[in-house]
Amino acid sequence: MTNINLIEAVRSYINRMIEDCGPTIKGLVMDKETASIVSMVYAQSEILQKEVFLFERIDIPGQKSLKHLTAICFLRPTEENIQSLVRELHDPKYGSYFIYFTNFVELNDIKSLAEADEFECVRVVQEYYADYLAINPHLYSLNIPSTYQKNYEWNDNLLRRTVQGLVSVLLALRKKSATIRYQKSSNMSRTLADKLSSTLKRQVDFTASNPNDINQTIVLIIDRREDAITPLLNQWTYQAMVHELIGIKNNRVSLSHVPDITKELEEVIMNAEYDEFYANNLYSNFGEIATNIKVLMEHFQEKHKSQSKIESIGDMKTFIENYPQFKKLSGTVSKHVTIVSELSRLVGLYNLLEVSETEQHLVCQGDHNDVVQKIKRLIKNDKVRDLDILRLLALYALRYERHASNELNTLKYEAQKHRKLPEKYIQFIQALLEYGGLKFRQADLFNTQTPMAITRQFIRGLRGVDNVYAQHVPLIKDLIDQLLRGKLKDTSYPNVNAKDQVNQQSSSQLQGQIIKPSEIIVYVIGGVTYEESYHIQQMNKQSARIIVGGSYMHNFPSFIDEVLFAAPSSLSAASTELLSSKRR
């Protein structure tokens, strides 16, 4: 349907690199980050078929020269990489170099490279803007686990990295310019929006666009602090659930902790590009997956039966012919069966259904006394994990921050009485209130403040809750809906260029027309979640053109770390000590 696909964008860059080198033995030289970028969109076996036989890291020096090898250097334009390349060119390991940078390179750096190339090995120096991790066609991440510095400010390096990431998303999708809107209440999002806008303007080659261009791309920059709830919730769609309960890192899932796991399943790759079952079930809920995996199993067993029946030479031949597919299928089956059964084991073990129902109730309906009773009951339930109690306490803290009869302290006391909550957890609640509490937050996350919001909540109730475990709708979806309907307030989410284009902008605004965007690119400072990805995907299924991404793909544990890391130093010194010891 849509022709904006983040994965395809990176793949086509990589394809072009490989094609341009011609049919020789090639080595792909990467840095740590580009290695992840490539691995997200290409399986090694597939790249092997394109005669790329070596995968090397630029930061590992000193090896015998193989002059007839061709190097494809796919690197971020960092200072270290430039230096490594200069060293490499002084003493080349390869016979020729095709150099591709993922982002803008300073002319000075080009000069140092050119002067180092005494052997005349360099054939190509290009910028190919694949500077983000493409997770799904509509989902990207910059893989920055902690964006916030103390007091919620940018660090220069991370700001630069983020601007580069966003610029590359735009350029990879062939967008020269964009209307940038940002969350006004967040300094960080304003800084980022300004920097992005000025960077785009400075690169004259690309920004020379027609101002009357009707195809406007809107970049919407928001701060995770505006919606600290979404990362707190348990998830029930496949991808989100795996990340929440087991953890996905660059499409890899470690199953080493699963009881009785076989060696080859200790780490599995979950890539929707190469795994049909996964692709079809990324957004299925837990119930659907159980059904689908049964079908998959039956299909497999049928195959297996026909495979194991070898009576004649003919059978043998068909067996060999079908064996690769069969092997692939059996790999898929054992992987997903393992994961799904592990998920259902954890759901039962930790009583997650009840926990999740309480979470959703707390967020979406929330009768205070009822909620308090439920949490108290769960605290006393030994099956429930400390981590899930923390979710509930954190949600409670945000939801009833200014409630007349706030019982947070009682609940904390209860929790500590019944279980040994780690110190870190108690600090997290405090840090979270700093992070995303009412002091900072503008959005009406719980739909309790305005009649309009209450109505919206009510309408949702009327539409029917087809799944009590998935009632929550992330703020991001509301914001996008408002944006699309022209109802996103300029006062809260101003346009970064508004100052420059006062005339143009105000005239169109006066006429009350909404400029239809060709697509929307969302960036969430402080990370995005698979729940949000799921909701955007649902919108895209209905012909929306939205791309979403953030500094990191968060689950609850990684979110705890980020929030604690960002906590102002005024919070007890012990917390920082605790953290620093952990981070080291």
Added chain:
Amino acid sequence: MLQTIGDTREGFLCPQCHQDMGNLEMLQVHFQNVHMKQSSTVVKGISLLFEFVSSTMSNAEQVNKLSIGLNSKYFLGLFSFAKQKLKSVQNNFQNSNEPSKIYSQYFSFDLHDYHSKKQYMGFTRSHYTYFQIVRKDKLHEIYTKTQQLLLRLELLTNINEQIPPNGNTKERRKYEQGIIPWMEDSVVSICSSCSASFGFSRRKHHCRLDGLVICNQCSRFILFSIARRIVDSNTSSTNNSFTIQQLMNLKTITSSTIINNASNEDHLRICMSCARCLQNYYRQIFFKNIPKDEIFHYYENIIQAKKEYTQVQLTYVAIIDSILSGNTKYQIKDAQQVYRQLSVSYEKIDSTSKKLVAFADKCPNIDENDISSKARYATLCRNIRMYAVQVLQNFSLSTRRVPTEDEIKQARDAKQRSDNELMGKVILSIPGINGKTLELSEELKPFIQQYYQVVQYMQQAKLAGRDDEVKLLESNLEELAQAMRVVHQN
């Protein structure tokens, strides 16, 4: 329609005429009778509406739960609000034919992009032009300096032809200074390389290539024999492969001490920067002449065999297709012969890539202790083997077996049958011939066969768009029909 809040109604309203039908069944009946015939597109809408209504009802409990939690003052006002919203939701359902595209209205599309569907590669930018300019300047600079040094080196190593080796040192010095003037000792107090000041223990020396004053520690020494080889490799003389071969065996061309070998060979004292320049020049020669590693030859063989296979496969597939469609153009032994060719290429890929795996363990030409290089070499070999295995797998999947005699017989029989059937049809279509009488006239058979073939040719010609041929064949057919009629009447 229902725009104002005052006009809000509820119940089982017909979405078309807004009559309240009382209950679900009545509404359904009403809708089927009155509106169904009008438009089928509305059906989707109504069925969705039914779902909507029923889900609303089933969630009455949910609504109640919500209402308890809410302030009751809000609630009253709210309810009518909600009802109004409900209406608008209902209207939405009626109006949109394809509810699954509800967001498309909010986006503008570049129609061109939208239809082509294929995503173009993102933007790129090349820096190679600038890179080449800078590199050219740099290389020119290096080249000039190197050439200058090489020229001096050539002259300096010619000294023995000018002045006998055992001759006057003063004269030799004079010769050297005639090539490059030496810097005056008296004006220099520190080494131009390490900046240490000269004194009793640190004597002054001169670099023979640029005349700078340096200390002993900063001196390098180059043997005449090596210097000559380097100079020779520069001059594009006819046979310098031997010289280069000799050079390739060296690790370094200068040394930091005077080598007192038996021949007591002549040498030149040079400074470090000149030594570096010569060393770089030497490395260039070295780099240009690195022999191709064996694995590349093997790899080329694999690629060659792969090409052969792909080519032969085309022929093979054509033969098999022809045989299996019952044609007699090819015999089974043709297929077998081509298949043998395929096997040869297949075998070649397999065995060559297996040899590479053996290389992975041996790692020839690599220093024993260079573990990382060995690992890299081994990976390369194994990956090429893996590539070859993938290629072979694809080949064996895409290549059908040679059909058995039985299969061929079946195919031919099937073709015979279908040919006969078709012929039967064709006969009926021949103008002027009565199909029923056909069996009687044995002499007509060859005509009919001919006729059938021409019809087939004509079909092929039509498909290929060869109009002239079609016309020709048509007239052919007519003649045939004519002839047949004559035979038939007789």
